[in-house]
Amino acid sequence: MILTSNKISSLIIDTLRKQNRGRDVAVLSLYCDYQAQKDQSAVNMIGALLRQVALRTPRIPSEIESAFDESKQEGGQGLRLPDMVKLFVKVIGSIELVYLCVDGVDEVLRQHRSEFLRALRQITQEAPNARLFLTGRPYIRGELDNHLTKGVSVIQVVANREDITKYLSQKIDDDGHQDPKLMTEDLKSNIMETMLEKASEM
């Protein structure tokens, strides 16, 4: 695929990390995945973001350690969602800026999705240093509008001519390595022209 949402997300994540190197900025990533739906409950997803906060420092933040110790005394259960969100907001409080990048929200089961989106909204409301980046397929847009009403900018991403050209050229070159004699320059430009023409008709 030329321009899947997860490639956009990975580009955004890498760019944010590069731009903020050496600064007190956390760039957290979460790729939602159909295949992991069983584990993708709201609390596990916020927990997964928090795991990355815990990886930033040599020592796990003390707030997380105390929450863990408390839970051990109560039989070692996992946190409930409201407590996980509270813990998350508390732990990121000491970081200058926190980018939360969530890719493919539509791949989360519907029943978990609304809870998850509400939790994310709560985080952006309670933590002024949190910035949220979300990607999804257009069909869940209505749902996102419901849960993330205030303070949302939207961009639509389309593969442009340049993207398609680069993609095709690279793929054809990869393929040509198998038998260079078969893929002549003529054939290559022929394929490229046809594909771009067809793409612009769609």
Add this chain to the structure above:
Amino acid sequence: MNTSQGERTGRSSLFQYGILNTRADYRMTNSVHGDSNTSIGNVSNSYNNTINVGRDEESLRIHEWLSPLEPHKRHQDVRNRRLDGIGESVLQRSEFESWRRSRDGLANPTLLCYGAQGVGKTYIRYQTYSLETIGDIDE
């Protein structure tokens, strides 16, 4: 061998992300896995850095307690498959710039990104079909 594959994977990935910090730690972990008769406690006692190991084990437990998901792994996988230069027009969009630079409530804290309808899947299916004769271009 009495250790599950899942546990082994979890451990090596934590090594990868810097929780198990040294090569020595990593080798030791492997040797624990290889010997069905020794517990982690016994083996770590035979090394001098018991305290260190104890903390790593504790970190691992805290991480697993927070979430069974390991999304940072996926990021590495996706970025390896990304082709250079593709999609970079997104970074030039003003919406991205103002979101990225926004400070404390001055701009929207949330940026949503949708693929355009009709371009994604339909287009890709067409493309796969057309190029079928020269090889598999779908990923």
